[in-house]
Amino acid sequence: MAYDVTEDLDAFRAETREWLEANCPPSMRTPMKDNEIVWGGKSEKFPNPESRIWLERMGEKGWTAPEWPAAYGGGGLTKEQNRVLQEELRRIKARPALFSFGLWMFGPALLEFGNEEQKKRFLPDIVKGKTRWCQGYSEPGAGSDLAGLQTRCEDKGDHYLINGQKVWTSYADKADWIFCLVRTDTSVKHEGISFILFDMTSPGVEARPILLISGESPFCETFFTDVKVPKDQLVGRVNGGWEIAKRLLQFERSSISAGGFGGTGGSGILGPEEYAKIHVGTDSEGRIADGDLRGRIADHKMYAKAFNLTVQRQTEQAKAGQQVGHTASILKYGAAKMNQDRHELLIEALGSEALGWEGEGFDKSAMRATRGWLRSKGNSIEGGTSEINLNVIAKRVLGLKDHQ
Amino acid sequence: MSFVLTEDQEMLRDTAMAFARDELPLTHLRALRDKGANGHDPETRKKLAELGFFGVIIPEEPGGEHFGLVGLGQILEAQGRTLAATPLLQTALIAASAIQLGGSKAQQAEWLPKIAMGETTFALALDESAHFAPLNVATEAERNGQGYTLNGMKRFVPGGHDADMFIVVARTFGEAGDRHGITLFLVPRDAKGVTVQELKTVDSHGAAHVTFEDVIVGEGGVLGPVDEGSDVLEPVLDRAAIGQAAEMLGSSAAAFEMTLEYLQSRKQFGQLIGSFQSLQHRAAKMFTEMEMTRSCVAAALAAVDAGSGDVAELASLAKAKASELVHLVSNECVQMHGGIGMTDVADPGLYMKRARVQEAMYGGASWHRDRYARLNGF
Secondary structure: OHHHHHHHHHHHHHHHHHHHHHHOOHHHHOOOOHHHOOOOOOOOOOOOHHHHHHHHHHHHHOOOOOOOOHHHOOOOOOHHHHHHHHHHHHHOOOOOOOOOHHHHHHHHHHHHHOOHHHHHHHHHHHHOOOOOEEEEOOEOOEOOOHHHOOOEEEEOOOEEEEEEEEEEEEOOOOOOEEEEEEEOOOOOOHHHEEEEEEEOOOOOEEEEEOOEOOEOOOEEEEEEEEEEEEHHHEEOOOOOHHHHHHHHHHHHHHHHHHOHHHOOOOOOOOOHHHHHHHHOOEOOOOOEOOHHHHHHHHHHHHHHHHHHHHHHHHHHHHHOOOOOOOOHHHHHHHHHHHHHHHHHHHHHHHHHHHOOOOOOOOOHHHHHHHHHHHHHHHHHOOOOOHHHHHHHHHHHHOOOOOOO | OOOOOOHHHHHHHHHHHHHHHHHOOHHHHHHHHHOOOOOOOHHHHHHHHHOOHHHOOOOOOOOOOOOHHHHHHHHHHHHHHOOOOOOHHHHHHHHHHHHHHHOOHHHHHHHHHHHHOOOOOEEEEOOOOOOOOOOOOOOEEEEOOOEEEEEEEEEEEEOOOOOOEEEEEEEOOOOOOOOOOEEEEEEEOOOOOEEEEEEOOOOOOOEEEEEEEEEEEEHHHEEOOOOEOHHHHHHHHHHHHHHHHHHHHHHHHHHHHHHHHHHOOOEEOOEEHHHOHHHHHHHHHHHHHHHHHHHHHHHHHHHHHHOOOOHHHHHHHHHHHHHHHHHHHHHHHHHHHHHHHHOOOOOHHHHHHHHHHHHHOOOOHHHHHHHHHHHOOO
16 A cells, blocks of 8 residues: 555656646746745736746646645645645745735635635635735734734624724735634623624725834734625634634744744845854854854854754654644744844844945845844734743643633 | 654653653662662663663664664653663763774674673763863873873763773874874773772762773774774764763753642642743743754754764754753752752752753763854854
């Protein structure tokens, strides 16, 4: 039996390789440029026309969501086949065809909690990158205490009526649809929350971008004034949204931390050890001349290595069917620390070169590092603060109790 | 690289965990300490031999199968949990590695079976100062008619008070600090001119200062290449650091579990102290560090078995991470136990005492951080 599986996989690999060879456009095999990331949806402009072709072809195969069932537009691949696909994509250095909150967060949750009609209606357009989704979670009064959210959702018989405000809604100004947590019962807390979907072009929806300490950002404030939502767009049962919300947060934390916040790669920024060698200098043996800084950079590099090995270990153990437990919070906590430490060291090593804001006289990648440093401060806040993640580890992993 | 144990390794791990729990609990170390045994424990040595733990990385036939360092790592982790004093790290790991990597056919044929059977124990006599510095070797080996004459002193040789044989790191050329000019020698404990000063150590495991005074070693006692002994010593020390890290991971895990249990049972202000957020967050951080260290140790063990090119880097990573972890966890173990943690009758102190010895062996966190930086070109 095992022999056959291997043989099938070999055949799958050969077919995949052939298909990718024929269908992955040349520029899609070059390193991603920041302005060529494809998020899909109606606002997508495809500055590189080959990225549209690549998305269409991958979407047609369902390979933007390789393990989702084919019935919902996914690739219908097994874990092993997907592993082969990813290996083959890496082999030709293919760019991801699509970046998408739908793929990373909403889709996996809908697969678990949505009804058949909802899955058929929403998942295929996520796979093809036709609909871009945003996440309506945080509110001005509900950050870490997310379940304190107050956006009202009233049952008006043949529809729901939504009033309230969300904040930190990434790309709300560019998204087509929103998956949103709303309050359907004000007399209880967690048990009064529902999970609902609606079109961002609905009358009464307004998104305003937020300017951050690091400059422009994808975050928005989003306002809902008497937004009418058809009743079949509520996922799960009324007042049963918190369970979905928590599950989706796990997907979110995993997708954030799997990439370690993506560092600041792809934008020509060197590592802190390289900047230190240039701007601080080296001794006769090639070591960074400032021994204290050198030690702290080494400490950070080791933390980063340990983090990456942990992601690798957990992936392998999960593949081998071993219980991995609540690792999302551990990785989210570690990823935030790692990325913040890295940026602090980057600007420390750059010295006054890191103190530019815009215009001439400063290296462009150094200015990106500076913006990245400011932006990284959000890593321990977004997607669950580090403190909340430590709470989750203490309570759910270690089994420590709340105050009685 | 694989982070998943084979079925055989899994069984070995289960056996080792059960053995440590049932036969070598903390009370065993405490009893040995209280009767002044200083780590001498011939009965345990016999049991370890019966279980085959001495021969885990030694194939029955040359080139044959064995459990690998990954297998031995499981045993060391298990003994680390209960702070067991055994000759496994020195003999089953260090000596077996040194003889496999540097030994002649005749030396391998003579010593490997004796190691595997638990008949002969070894100790690596390396350090000459209070800090790990593997090139800082002044112990002199001077050529004579039949071989070499050794003169010098080795400080804090782990397992040295209990070993039948020493692997002595000596200088045949140049001066202390030079990489070139180091040669390894196999010296029996009962050779003429060897003086062993037994040390009573803070962790109750014991150690020894060993003095070599005009000790004659024949050509057959040279282990590995003359003057280029560092070529053998360095990979052996990497393995030693990895093995030590595996043991430290076990000690950290056990001390952490003990602490967690206390947090879940001790009450103050009418509350379990584990419900206080300041303690919850510290416990969560320790657990996070432990998960990361576990990945580093597993990767380093697997890299040795796979013969990867990054063993040195992973060894330094694993030893530094494990040193920081056991330091943190043992301190927190005492602190979170409060007053009881300061008493001799409670166990946290045993973990803290052992931790400082584990940290110092084969390079502490700062030594390995420095090396990691050098290996990465800064």
